[in-house]
Every structure is written in structure tokens, then in C-alpha cells.
Amino acid sequence: MLDKQSAIPIYVQIEDYLKEQIAQGVYPVKSLIPSERELTDMFGVSRMTVRQSLTNLVKDGxxxxxxxxxxxxxxxxxxxxLNGLTSFTEDMKERGFTPGTKLISFSQIHPDxxxxxxxxxxxxxVVHKVVRIRYADDTPMAIERSYLPVDLFPALTEEALQGSLYAFIENKEKLVIGQATQRMEAALAKTDDAGYLQIALPAAVVLIERVSTLEDGRIFEVVRSTYRADRYKFISEIGR
Ligand code: GLP
Known part of the structure; x- marks a missing residue:
């Protein structure tokens, strides 16, 4: 299985082998892979080498x-x-998951x-500040902290926030959502966010801030979302 003459380091060859086995379904999702000792015996290499391969695969998610x-x-x-101005609810349904929401807080504040x-x-x-945990089936995927002008949404209720905010805006308020700007950066999860997302610290997260406008140009939301880096990858179509 391993080529000791190869220029490819042994730990990388072991990583590639395990990746291949995972891709082929030999080790399905959530299944236990062989222990360090078993892999050490299997490949006839040192435990250090096996540990390095596993650590890299853990880091890669x-x-x-x-x-x-x-x-x-x-x-x-x-x-x-990253191209469409879709809602969390739409994104989850599109992928065959049941979207879920836990409203952590809903308050009216003066924005910073x-x-x-x-x-x-x-x-x-005065703006509504909404903090919600968003779920795919039962898995927490993201935390969203949304800021919405009260003047625009005087009728926003806790009940509406249990479901889709965009559905409320479009179907109840009959407003037309136009476009948004997103800023994205990597970060380490804060303690309270790690608790909400059920992830062990230290954990990588992706922060996305979305500023969205209605078709008529009025800004209707600023949303700061914290996405689990172990559960998300982001894709965009680019052209030239
Ligand atoms: C995404 C965006 C948010 C937006 C939300 C609306 O998660 N990052 O900016 O507010 O969707 O989702 P929903 O309509 O499901 O509440």
C-alpha cells in the first residue's frame, strides 16, 4: 500500500489512503476508523507517522x-x-434538511x-436585535445576530422569527428584497458561541456579515453570522 521509495512522505500516503477509503465508503460517515495502534501495525510504520496523518485529517475536517x-x-x-441572496430556510430545504431556529433573544436597542x-x-x-441559532435537522449550523430598523418592521414578532425572516418580509410585509453585500472572514469561536454551536474549543468559524437592501434601496438588515467551519464550505461561481 505504501511506497517507501516515493518522494511523497509516508504520512501523506497514509492520509491519501484513508481519504480514498472514506470516499469509497469503506468507513462511512460517523464510523470509527482503526486505532493508531491498528494503523501502525497495518502500515508497518511508527506511531508518530500515523498520528501525524490522523492529526492532519482532523485539521482538514x-x-x-x-x-x-x-x-x-x-x-x-x-x-x-455565495452568489444568491437566499435565506437560511431556503438553503436548508434546497439540500433536503429541515431548517430549525432557536430564538435566543429579541430586543429593541440603539445600535452601536x-x-x-x-x-x-x-x-x-431603534433597531430590532435578533439572536438566533439556526439548525439543519438537529445540528446547530450557525448563529445569526440580525439588526433590523424598527421603523421598517414595526410588526415583527417573536413568532415570525421562529420561522423564516425573509418569508415574513416578502409574504407578510409584501416587500421586495433586492441585493446584499457580504463580508467574510475567519475567526476562532468565542466561548458562548461554541456553546450555542455545540463545538469544542478551540474551533474555527467563518464570520459573514450581510448588509441587505430592498429593491427600492432601503437597507433592511445587517446580519452577523457565525458559521461552523467544520460543517461549511463556501462556493462561488466566477468568470472572466
Ligand atoms: C441567511 C443570511 C441572513 C438572513 C437569513 C434569513 O442566513 N445569512 O442574513 O437574515 O438567511 O433566513 P430566514 O429567512 O430563514 O430567517
């Missing part, structure tokens, strides 16, 4: 470790297109200067 239980095959990441500037409002304005 293909495997995950559970203390005292072993190393398992991770679920495939969700592919999230940065949020106010993004919304094109003064800090004296």
Missing part, C-alpha cells in the same frame, strides 16, 4: 476525535453558494456606531 472513544469519519461539509453606519441610521435610531 475529514475526521474528528472523541476523547476515550477514538477517531471517527466526519460528515461531509455543507456547500454554501458601526451597526448604525451599516444601516445608514443614527445611533439614536
Amino acid at each position: 475529514l475526521l474528528y476525535r472523541e476523547k476515550g472513544r477514538g477517531t471517527f469519519v466526519a460528515e461531509e461539509k455543507m456547500e454554501q453558494p 456606531p458601526q451597526i448604525a453606519a451599516r444601516l445608514g441610521l443614527s445611533s439614536e435610531a
